[in-house]
Every structure is written in C-alpha cells, then in structure tokens.
Amino acid sequence: MSTAQALSAPQNALVKMGLSRDIDLALHLPYRYEDETxxxxxxxxxxxxxxxxxxxxxxxxxxxxxxxxxxxxxxxxxxxxxxxxxxxxxxxxxxxxxxxxxxxxxxxxxxxxxxxxxxxxxxxAGGELPQALTPVYPTTAALPQAYLRKAVVSGLARADLSETVPAPLLPQFGLQPAWTLREALAFLHHPGPDTPLAALEDRSHPAWQRLKAEELLAQQLSQLHSKRERDRLRAPVLRTRPGGLHEQLLAALPFALTAAQRRVGEEIAADLARPVPMHRLLQGDVGSGKTVVAALAAAIAIDAGWQCALMAPTEILAEQHFRKLVGWLEPLLAPLGRSVAWLTGGQRKKERGAMLDALASGEAALVVGTHAVIQEQVQFRALGLAIIDEQHRFGVEQRLALRGKAGSGSGGAHDGEGANEAPESPGPLEPHLLMMSATPIPRTLAMSYYADLDVSTIDELPPGRTPVVTKVVADSRREEVIERIRAQVDQGRQVYWVCPLIEESEALDLRNATATHEELAAALPGVQVGLLHSRMPAAEKKAVMALFAGGRMGVLVATTVIEVGVDVPNASLMVIEHAERFGLSQLHQLRGRVGRGAAASACVLLYSAGDNGRLGETARARLKAMAETGDGFEIARRDLEIRGPGEFLGARQSGAPLLRFADLASDTGLLQAARALAPQMLDRFPEQADRHVQRWLGGKSEYLKA
Structure with a gap:
C-alpha cells in the first residue's frame, strides 16, 4: 500500500492544503473566532x-x-x-x-x-466553558474543523518556534519585545475572551504585527539571497563605442528620444558594461516607447559581437516588434553581413531551418519570436542579451530556458570591429536579461516581489499621443454606440470592437465574436468589418491585420489577441464589450491601442449587469477607475487594491509564496524595515537567516529566483 493510500481522508486533505510540516500547522491561522466562553x-x-x-x-x-x-x-x-x-x-x-x-x-x-x-x-449543557475564543480555520469539506483544531494544537506543540530573528535586530521593526513568535502564535490560535475582536480582524494587534514582520523578512531574505547568488555569475561585458552601432541607430531614428527613454537607456547600458548578468525590469505605460529602448540595448550587444533574442507572448506582438526592429536595425546590419531572424511555431520547415542555421552560425545578430525561441533545437553562437516582453505572461521555466541559451559564451560571435572580450570565467557566461512590462508595478509590489530586480521606469509619453476619453456605457445603449462607430468611419477613422475571452469555452468565444461581427457588418453596410480570433490560422490573422493596419478595413472585431503590440495610428475608437469581465490592467492595455495618432480618441466600456440588474462591487470599482484616470501607475495602484498581488506577478507566482499575513497596502512600514534588516541579517547572522527562510517559505523560495 502506498503512503498516500495509507493516509486517512483528513490527513490527505492536510497535505493538499500544504499543511505537512508542524510549522505549517502552527502558521495556519484562524480567519475568525467564536466566543464560547x-x-x-x-x-x-x-x-x-x-x-x-x-x-x-x-x-x-x-x-x-x-x-x-x-x-x-x-x-x-x-x-x-x-x-x-x-x-x-x-x-x-x-x-x-x-x-x-x-x-x-x-x-x-x-x-x-x-x-x-x-x-x-x-x-x-454542563462542564466548564472554554477559557479562550474558539478558532475557526480555513479548511475544505474533507477536513472537519474539530480534526483541524486538534492537528493545529499538536503542530503548535511540536514545532520548533525558537527565535530566528536576532535580538539586536528586533527593535528596528518597532515591535513590542514581549511578543515572541511562540507567544504570538499561541495567542492568535486561542485569544483570551477580552481581546477586542476588531484588533484581531484588522490584524493590528501586536501579535499579528510580529507575524507580518517575520513573513516580510523571510521574503526579503529570500530575494536578497537570490540576487547575491546571481551577482556571483559572470556575463559578457558589452560596452558602447564611439561611432558604433548604438550611435548609428540613434542618428538614424526618425524621432528624438524622450528624456525618460534616454535615462533608462543609460541605466541599461551601464548594466551591460558590467561583468555580472543584468536582471532589469523596464516598465512603462502603454505607448511610452519601450521597443526603441530595447533596440538600443540590442545594438550594444550586437556591436560587441554577441547575439540578442527578443521573446513576446503572442505572434501579433512579436511581429509588431519584428517590423519595427527590422526597419531600424536591418539597414545598419546589412553592410556587416548580419540579419534579423524571425521564429514562431507556425513557420514552414524550410524557412525555419534557414533561421536556425543563421542563429547557430552567428549570421543572425538578433532573433525575434514567440515561445519558439526557447525550443530545444534553437542554438545560438553566443547569446549576450535576452529581452522578454510582457514578462508576467511567461512562467519561471520559460524565462530560465531563455537564460540557458547562452551558446558558446566565448565573446567572439562576430569578428567585426568592436567585439568586446568576455571576462575570464570558470563556467559558461549568462546572458544579460531585460524584462519589459506595460503593466506598471506599484512601488510596494516592486519592493517586495520584485526586490531582486533593478527597475527602470519610462514615466513620460512621447509627444503626439492624444489623451483617450473613456465612457462607461450600459449594453442597453448598444445602438447609440454603433451610431458612434458609423460617424467615426464616415470621417475616415477606424474602430476596434473587442469581445471577451470566455475561459470555459473557446466555442463560446468564437460564437460571441462571430455574432458581433455579423451584427456590425449588417448595421454598417458599405464598411469592411473584419474578424480576428485566436483559433484562426496564422496566415489568415496576418491578412486581416494587414488590411486593418493598411486602412482598408474600417472596423475590426477581435478577441483579446489585440491586447498588446498593435499600432494603428488611424484607429480612434475602442469599444470593449462585457467590460465588466476584464481585469483593470487588461482594460488599460486595450485602451492603449487608440490615441496613437493626432485624432481625438475614445474608449467605450460596454457593460452588461447581472440578472439582478446590478454590477458586482469589483467590476464597478474597475470601470470607475478606468473612467477616472488614464495614468497607468494610478491604474496599477488601484488594481493592487482591488485584486491583490497575483494580477501583477502573473506566471512568476507559480508556487511563489504570495503574502499570507502582511498586506502591501497597509504594512509599508514593516516592509521597509524588512528591506533594511535583510542585508544586516544575511551578513551578520547567515545561519539564522537560512533557518528563518526555511521556516517561512520551505522550498518555495526557489520560485522567486527566476
């Protein structure tokens, strides 16, 4: 009989809930209390x-x-x-x-x-009444409260709760010294009957503060440790040179960089010139010009004789980058006998083979593509810089796979002028890593989950971007919206109509988008109305996008495949159907597809209330935020308030410990103290630091390292 079969149903339920260690049980806290005293x-x-x-x-x-x-x-x-x-x-x-x-x-x-x-x-009746409040724990149907209460009591008794935070460092948290971890946990599992319930529920009680401080410290220690480990790795030294590719690209661009683009470009160039791998997040609002900053970083790597890879989550976004990068870089690379390669899953075998050969030989200086870039058969001569766009859409394993494509790592990928020598290194060189995101990360989140990253922010939009007016409109006024579309098309403008993805059924998505396409085609005679959805063949998607981008198609009905990377300056109206189903950052991304030209632009959030005729509280908060602000950083702050950290972390969080006790919005002071404390503890008390991380995170800390 296997161990799993030997376990009872409640024991199995404990394991499934992640309560396999005594310390896990000790840290499984009640979500409310009953007063039976x-x-x-x-x-x-x-x-x-x-x-x-x-x-x-x-x-x-x-x-x-x-x-x-x-x-x-x-x-x-x-x-x-x-x-x-x-x-x-x-x-x-x-x-x-x-x-x-x-x-x-x-x-x-x-x-x-x-x-x-x-x-x-x-x-x-009869018998003595309890002396403490009765805890009610988060649980599942297979795990009765009575069983869980007994398991927690025995876990609490057996767990090693000796102090891991050194006494000299505790005052920096501003915590009351009377509350040791053991006392705080014993109290929170069985608080006395006179304890104010409000202090337990809002987690302001000193016992809660102790737990939140320890949890934040464990997270900061884990992040700092992984950052230091990465700083011990070696990467190629990529320097700019006078008259090199970087300067040539700057001179050839048909526009001037904004001050913010120049600033972050210098931060990235300084990182590339160091012999340790860059691990930088480039964040900027929709349309702030991240692609040109990435192109300038690629130019530095290529000029130093190394290769560069740019990976994007969707083919449409990858193709958008490819078109821009080819336009900017190909004229400069062609005289050197170098090229820009294109790699996606749907390529013909012959074309794909040619691209793979060009990468392996070093003739392709830059490759742009989707997940296809990290497939096993893709071999680089020497990859010096990896760029990941919309990084939160990729999992830990995918980011690690791209970092592992370093190639021979000799620094001589191209024997042209200016190839920098790689430093002496005992092992293979790691490529530098630049991650990009159009979902700005709130400061408290950057301090906590992205503490191991350097963050560069483009905080201004290029001139010429027009502000987008956002209107929240009930679905009952659909006819008025279609009239608005007709007026825009009559003025020579173009319109997006976005339908939501319904996760449970691709067939429903398709029916929804197809029905809307038929409705608009019938309501707008003489206007070419296109349809774009995820199940269309790549060639068909390409043809539809070419018609829309070329101005020959007036209205494009699409699922969220157009969320990022589509740039049609003539599009002035965005209609988002069932806007209440979208996340806030996704709505902001979609809105960013309009306002890219000189014409006044608008975004209509078409919502449908539930059976009771009312919108849910979360949906109402999202739509209100969209109508009130166009600032991506304010949107991100409100999204963190509404949805919590998961939205921003995306696939990074697979297994990563989201904070259970601390709250990033209200515990900023504790977070700052933990940040200041972590380096002192790692330097002065390394063994205690290791025990502390193991206690709080177990094996999960590995997930924070990618």
Missing amino acids: RIVALRDARDGDTVQVEGTVTDNHVAYRPRRQLVVTIDDGTGACVLRFFSFYPSQQKALAVGNRILARGEIKGGLFGRQMVHPVCKP
Whole structure:
C-alpha cells in the first residue's frame, strides 16, 4: 500500500492544503473566532448578535410546512427561543429531546413568531466553558474543523518556534519585545475572551504585527539571497563605442528620444558594461516607447559581437516588434553581413531551418519570436542579451530556458570591429536579461516581489499621443454606440470592437465574436468589418491585420489577441464589450491601442449587469477607475487594491509564496524595515537567516529566483 493510500481522508486533505510540516500547522491561522466562553441571557441578546445561550428544551417536533424542518423551543428563564433545522438526523432530534438542558450558539433573529436561531451549534449543557475564543480555520469539506483544531494544537506543540530573528535586530521593526513568535502564535490560535475582536480582524494587534514582520523578512531574505547568488555569475561585458552601432541607430531614428527613454537607456547600458548578468525590469505605460529602448540595448550587444533574442507572448506582438526592429536595425546590419531572424511555431520547415542555421552560425545578430525561441533545437553562437516582453505572461521555466541559451559564451560571435572580450570565467557566461512590462508595478509590489530586480521606469509619453476619453456605457445603449462607430468611419477613422475571452469555452468565444461581427457588418453596410480570433490560422490573422493596419478595413472585431503590440495610428475608437469581465490592467492595455495618432480618441466600456440588474462591487470599482484616470501607475495602484498581488506577478507566482499575513497596502512600514534588516541579517547572522527562510517559505523560495 502506498503512503498516500495509507493516509486517512483528513490527513490527505492536510497535505493538499500544504499543511505537512508542524510549522505549517502552527502558521495556519484562524480567519475568525467564536466566543464560547460566556453565556448570554435571552433577554439581553440583541437581534443580529451571535450569542451562546443555555436553556431547557420545552418543545421538539417536525414541521412539514413550508418545508420539512425540525423545530425545537428552549427556555432559559428570561425568555424563549425557537431553533430551526432544515437538515437534521434522528440522533440530533434525540439529543434535543424535551427536558434536556443544552447550549445553543447562533445568530439571534426576531420575527413574527418570536425569536429564533437557524441551524445553531448545539451541545449538552454542563462542564466548564472554554477559557479562550474558539478558532475557526480555513479548511475544505474533507477536513472537519474539530480534526483541524486538534492537528493545529499538536503542530503548535511540536514545532520548533525558537527565535530566528536576532535580538539586536528586533527593535528596528518597532515591535513590542514581549511578543515572541511562540507567544504570538499561541495567542492568535486561542485569544483570551477580552481581546477586542476588531484588533484581531484588522490584524493590528501586536501579535499579528510580529507575524507580518517575520513573513516580510523571510521574503526579503529570500530575494536578497537570490540576487547575491546571481551577482556571483559572470556575463559578457558589452560596452558602447564611439561611432558604433548604438550611435548609428540613434542618428538614424526618425524621432528624438524622450528624456525618460534616454535615462533608462543609460541605466541599461551601464548594466551591460558590467561583468555580472543584468536582471532589469523596464516598465512603462502603454505607448511610452519601450521597443526603441530595447533596440538600443540590442545594438550594444550586437556591436560587441554577441547575439540578442527578443521573446513576446503572442505572434501579433512579436511581429509588431519584428517590423519595427527590422526597419531600424536591418539597414545598419546589412553592410556587416548580419540579419534579423524571425521564429514562431507556425513557420514552414524550410524557412525555419534557414533561421536556425543563421542563429547557430552567428549570421543572425538578433532573433525575434514567440515561445519558439526557447525550443530545444534553437542554438545560438553566443547569446549576450535576452529581452522578454510582457514578462508576467511567461512562467519561471520559460524565462530560465531563455537564460540557458547562452551558446558558446566565448565573446567572439562576430569578428567585426568592436567585439568586446568576455571576462575570464570558470563556467559558461549568462546572458544579460531585460524584462519589459506595460503593466506598471506599484512601488510596494516592486519592493517586495520584485526586490531582486533593478527597475527602470519610462514615466513620460512621447509627444503626439492624444489623451483617450473613456465612457462607461450600459449594453442597453448598444445602438447609440454603433451610431458612434458609423460617424467615426464616415470621417475616415477606424474602430476596434473587442469581445471577451470566455475561459470555459473557446466555442463560446468564437460564437460571441462571430455574432458581433455579423451584427456590425449588417448595421454598417458599405464598411469592411473584419474578424480576428485566436483559433484562426496564422496566415489568415496576418491578412486581416494587414488590411486593418493598411486602412482598408474600417472596423475590426477581435478577441483579446489585440491586447498588446498593435499600432494603428488611424484607429480612434475602442469599444470593449462585457467590460465588466476584464481585469483593470487588461482594460488599460486595450485602451492603449487608440490615441496613437493626432485624432481625438475614445474608449467605450460596454457593460452588461447581472440578472439582478446590478454590477458586482469589483467590476464597478474597475470601470470607475478606468473612467477616472488614464495614468497607468494610478491604474496599477488601484488594481493592487482591488485584486491583490497575483494580477501583477502573473506566471512568476507559480508556487511563489504570495503574502499570507502582511498586506502591501497597509504594512509599508514593516516592509521597509524588512528591506533594511535583510542585508544586516544575511551578513551578520547567515545561519539564522537560512533557518528563518526555511521556516517561512520551505522550498518555495526557489520560485522567486527566476
């Protein structure tokens, strides 16, 4: 019999919930408490209160109208109360027999027929009352509260809760020294009856502060350790040179860089000139000009005799980058006998073979593509710089695979002038890594989950971008929106109409987009209305995008495949259908497809309320934020408030420990203290630092290193 089979159902449930170590059980905290320490007289109980009463059963019968139910009446001498059970067992009916004295705990409600409790928790009266509040833990159907409570008590007793934060460092957190980790956990599992529930629920109690501080410290230690490990690796030294490719590209660009683009370009160039791998996140709002910054970084790598790879999550985005990079770099590379390669999954075998050969020989200085770039058969002569766009869409494994494509690492990929020599290194060289994101990361998130990254921010838009007016419109006004589209097309403008992806069914997505396409084609005679969705063959997608980009198609109905990377300056109106189904950062990305030219642009968020005619609270907050601001950083801040960190981390979080106790919005002070403390602890108390990370993160810290 296997170990898994030998375990009972509750034991299996514990393992599935990640509660396999004693410390995991000790750190599994209640989400609420029940007060079973006192008995309230019925005359003193107020409607809506959850109370425990003690009384004698005076009536017990099964009623059949309006539905079958067990009705029990108890009296405590100060008043009577009816207990109703809509599902019950014979044993329960017997335990509540007339004459029995019982404890009943539940919410008191007044009504036409007097006071009542529905499905209260009942047990025989007598015996001592608990001395502490009763914990209620997050659990699953296979794991009863009673079993989990016992497991937590024994885990708490067995766990090694010796102090890992050195005493000299604790005052820097501003914590009360009276609360050790052991005391904080013992208290939070079984707080005394006089503890204010508000301080437990809002996590402001000193015991909670102790736990949040330790959790944030573990995260900061893990991130700092991985950053230091990476700083021990070696990368090619890539320097700019007078009159080199970098200067030539700057001179050839048909526009001047913004001050922000110049600043981040210099930060990246300084990183590339160091012998340790760059690990930098380039963030900037939609349309801020990240691609040209990436092109200048690629020019430095290529001029130094190394190759560069740019990987994007979708073919449309990859092709957008490819077109721009070919336009800027090919004229400069051709005289050197170098080229820009293109790699995607849908390529013909012959074309793909030619690209692979060009990469392996070093003739291709730069490759642009999708996940195809990291496939096993792709071999570089010497990869010096890897660029990942929309990095949160890629998993840890995919980013590691691209970093592992370093090639021979000799520094002589191209024997042209200016090839920099690679430093002496005991092992293969790591490529520099530049990650790009149009979803700006709020500062507190950058300080915590991206603490191991250097962050560069393009915080201004290029001149000529027009502000986009955002309107929130109910689906009942759909006809007015179609009229607005007709007016835009009559003025020679173009329009996007985006339909949501319905995760459960690609067929539904298709039907939704196809029906909208047919509706708009019928409503707009004489206008070419195109359709673009994820299941179309690549060649067909390409043809549709070419018609729209060339101005020959007036309206493009699409699923979110156009979310990033589509640049049509003549498009002035974006309609997002079922806008309530989209995340805030995704709505902002979609809105960024318009306002790219001189024409006044607008984004219509078409929403459909639920069956009750009302929008959910989260959806309302998102749409309100979109209407109120066009600033990507403000959008990101509100998205963090609404949805929490997961949205920003994307695939990086697969297994990464999202904070369980600390809250990035309200615990900034503790986060800053943890950041300051982590390097001191790693330098002065390395063994305790290691124990601390193991206690809080176990093996999960590996996920934070990519």
